Amino acid sequence: MRDGGGTTKGIAVRGVSKVFDAAAAAVRALDDVSVTIHENEFFTLLGPSGCGKTTLLRLIAGFESPSAGEILLDGAPLAHLPPFRRPVNTVFQNYALFPHMSVMENVAFGLEMLGKPKREIEKTVNDMLRLVRMEELRDRATNKISGGQQQRVALARALAPRPKVLLLDEPLSALDLKLRKEMQIELKRLQKDTGITFVFVTHDQEEALTMSDRVAVMSQGKILQVGSPREIYEHPAKRFVADFIGETNYLEAEIVASGHGQAQIRLSSGAQIAASLPEGGRLTGKVTVVVRPEHASLTLDAAKATFSGRLENIVYFGTDTHYHVRLADGSLFTVRMQNARGHEETDRINAEVGVILAENAAQVLRD
Amino acid sequence: MARGARLRRPFSIKRQPGFTAIALFCFFALYAPIIVLVVYSFNSGNSIAVWEGFSWRWYRSAWENDLVIEAATRSLIIALCASLAATTLATMAALGTTRTRPYRGLTVVYALINQPLMVPEIVTGVALLIFFALIKVATGYTGLLYLITAHTAFCIPFAYLPIRARLEGMDLALETAAADLYATPWRAFRRVTLPLLWPGIMAGGVLAFVISLDDVVITELVKSAGQETLPTYMLGQLRRVITPEINAISSVLLAISVLIVSVFFAFSRKGD
Ligand SMILES: Nc1ncnc2c1ncn2[C@@H]1O[C@H](COP(=O)(O)OP(=O)(O)OP(=O)(O)O)[C@@H](O)[C@H]1O
Ligand SMILES: [Mg+2]
Numbered sequence: 212m213r214d215g216g217g218t219t220k221g222i223a224v225r226g227v228s229k230v231f232d233a234a235a236a237a238v239r240a241l242d243d244v245s246v247t248i249h250e251n252e253f254f255t256l257l258g259p260s261g262c263g264k265t266t267l268l269r270l271i272a273g274f275e276s277p278s279a280g281e282i283l284l285d286g287a288p289l290a291h292l293p294p295f296r297r298p299v300n301t302v303f304q305n306y307a308l309f310p311h312m313s314v315m316e317n318v319a320f321g322l323e324m325l326g327k328p329k330r331e332i333e334k335t336v337n338d339m340l341r342l343v344r345m346e347e348l349r350d351r352a353t354n355k356i357s358g359g360q361q362q363r364v365a366l367a368r369a370l371a372p373r374p375k376v377l378l379l380d381e382p383l384s385a386l387d388l389k390l391r392k393e394m395q396i397e398l399k400r401l402q403k404d405t406g407i408t409f410v411f412v413t414h415d416q417e418e419a420l421t422m423s424d425r426v427a428v429m430s431q432g433k434i435l436q437v438g439s440p441r442e443i444y445e446h447p448a449k450r451f452v453a454d455f456i457g458e459t460n461y462l463e464a465e466i467v468a469s470g471h472g473q474a475q476i477r478l479s480s481g482a483q484i485a486a487s488l489p490e491g492g493r494l495t496g497k498v499t500v501v502v503r504p505e506h507a508s509l510t511l512d513a514a515k516a517t518f519s520g521r522l523e524n525i526v527y528f529g530t531d532t533h534y535h536v537r538l539a540d541g542s543l544f545t546v547r548m549q550n551a552r553g554h555e556e557t558d559r560i561n562a563e564v565g566v567i568l569a570e571n572a573a574q575v576l577r578d
Numbered sequence: 579m580a581r582g583a584r585l586r587r588p589f590s591i592k593r594q595p596g597f598t599a600i601a602l603f604c605f606f607a608l609y610a611p612i613i614v615l616v617v618y619s620f621n622s623g624n625s626i627a628v629w630e631g632f633s634w635r636w637y638r639s640a641w642e643n644d645l646v647i648e649a650a651t652r653s654l655i656i657a658l659c660a661s662l663a664a665t666t667l668a669t670m671a672a673l674g675t676t677r678t679r680p681y682r683g684l685t686v687v688y689a690l691i692n693q694p695l696m697v698p699e700i701v702t703g704v705a706l707l708i709f710f711a712l713i714k715v716a717t718g719y720t721g722l723l724y725l726i727t728a729h730t731a732f733c734i735p736f737a738y739l740p741i742r743a744r745l746e747g748m749d750l751a752l753e754t755a756a757a758d759l760y761a762t763p764w765r766a767f768r769r770v771t772l773p774l775l776w777p778g779i780m781a782g783g784v785l786a787f788v789i790s791l792d793d794v795v796i797t798e799l800v801k802s803a804g805q806e807t808l809p810t811y812m813l814g815q816l817r818r819v820i821t822p823e824i825n826a827i828s829s830v831l832l833a834i835s836v837l838i839v840s841v842f843f844a845f846s847r848k849g850d
Contacts, residue, residue: 274754294757295766307755311773320769321759372760 220250227280242432258429300369308353321372339367448489480518486573504547506572516565619825636826649811660729661786668737694732703799737782744778
């Protein structure tokens with residue numbers, strides 16, 4: 212972790228809060244948020260509607276100013292810079308293309324405002340339009356192109372001035388699934404090619420996991436966890452994070468021994484297994500442990516099982532099958548297993564089955 | 579089947595008894611007098627009621643009448659100055675009332691701006707008459723500025739309303755986007771807000787121009803001696819001999835108004 216350093220390249224958000232004074236009550240849209248976004252990183256803010264993602268972007272872009280805390284870019288505070296002086300561009304959720312200008316004029320706008328020479332503008336605009344594959348439609352009015360095309364124009368317009376940071380506010384949410392997948396790949400390619408820091412907002416967990424270098428999971432104005440997609444998925448630190456991303460099983464457990472980020476825990480079935488501890492602070496006593504459904508498997512051999520239960524339901528998904536097992540304490544545990552050829556359906560509903568946890572499958576939560 | 583279909587038909591004003599008759603009467607009351615007026619402007623005789631044959635005589639007569647030309651020129655000058663000033667002020671007022679957070683007293687501000695729509699014109703006229711009289715005595719100035727000022731004042735709400743409507747329909751995110759792309763507030767206004775606002779400003783300007791061109795009551799009260807505008811000149815003529823020259827002048831005024839408004843509509847259609 213390179214957090215906190217004033218000289219690091221990239222964006223440092225330090226203890227930022229944002230309170231909106233609405234007529235009746237004050238809304239705390241961001242609550243003491245600190246995070247560092249590295250240079251050239253594809254960084255994603257992931258969280259449910261209203262958690263403060265857009266607010267954080269608007270603070271970085273300078274459309275709002277923080278109620279407390281500060282934001283640094285490459286070590287320098289941004290507070291005194293108005294939006295038009297910040298080397299930060301935005302792809303807006305609704306694109307906000309200028310309706311009275313053509314595709315080309317939209318892309319050229321930022322460069323013109325920067326006072327670049329005509330020839331350079333022309334060249335950059337051409338490059339950008341080629342990059343987003345919009346050369347043919349350069350003279351079209353922006354309200355006479357499709358949603359996906361508008362999105363690409365918005366992208367080209369924001370990239371053309373070569374900002375240090377590109378902010379993208381749910382840019383793909385208006386697109387249909389196929390176009391969305393294409394654009395995900397294209398965005399990732401653009402980020403690699405340009406080396407610009409991307410701060411990407413989404414509430415789609417799959418999108419966040421597939422595209423990002425690192426993900427910050429947000430809830431109610433706070434950042435709950437920051438990490439690589441794998442860390443976030445396999446080692447969620449909090450119940451909300453585990454819940455928000457993918458399917459999860461929760462098990463009640465007690466810590467028997469701990470050290471070096473690992474712990475021995477005793478499950479309510481009595482079995483003792485190893486589990487990973489979340490970062491920061493000691494944990495003792497009763498805890499909740501999460502296990503992803505694909506990190507468990509079923510067995511009929513009671514000796515191999517970590518714990519057992521009654522097979523209640525089988526749901527076939529094509530590539531894999533979900534098995535719902537009712538445990539002794541009444542909770543439901545889901546096991547996901549890949550379907551393989553020749554692997555006959557031998558499991559029977561209501562049979563007593565054993566559950567095996569893969570090595571390192573259990574993750575202790577902070578809450 | 580047919581009955582069921584009729585029962586299910588939604589209410590329509592068009593099918594109420596007497597609808598056609600009332601509609602026809604309204605159109606008749608609106609347009610018949612104007613048609614008669616225009617027709618008699620081409621009368622070759624001296625009467626505005628007895629048709630004696632077609633001629634351009636009264637148009638020529640009006641064109642050669644120095645008083646008419648002078649009044650028309652004055653009208654155009656006043657309308658041009660007043661509509662320009664009113665539109666500029668209205669644009670600023672509209673920006674000031676929509677580009678802020680709603681605050682208490684905003685409705686009062688709306689009311690203040692739109693005052694001329696609510697206060698009877700004759701009251702405003704009398705007030706201006708007295709007020710300007712004081713200034714005339716104090717300064718000795720008796721020029722056209724009084725009329726231009728008065729016209730500007732009562733034209734503001736007519737220019738303000740279409741501009742504000744346009745502004746309210748405008749996406750604020752566009753100005754944010756301009757700022758994001760390195761446009762200073764002034765350049766964002768010049769390059770984004772103003773072009774998008776333009777149809778509203780044109781509408782407001784045209785409306786103000788036509789309203790000013792057409793004003794009688796306030797002009798009559800505010801004007802100094804010899805400052806006839808076309809409408810007050812016509813009013814004065816009506817008190818004396820009535821010849822089809824009045825019809826001819828009226829027809830020209832009508833033609834100008836219709837022309838301006840049509841040009842504006844064609845323009846605003848293209849803008850969207
Ligand atoms: N200008 C404002 N005035 C008052 N409250 C605001 C304002 N902008 C945002 N909020 C509030 O702040 C909170 C966070 O809003 P924000 O737009 O950042 O959410 P978000 O995470 O972007 O949500 P979404 O996914 O729906 O876009 C919300 O409760 C919202 O109602
Ligand atoms: Mg948002």
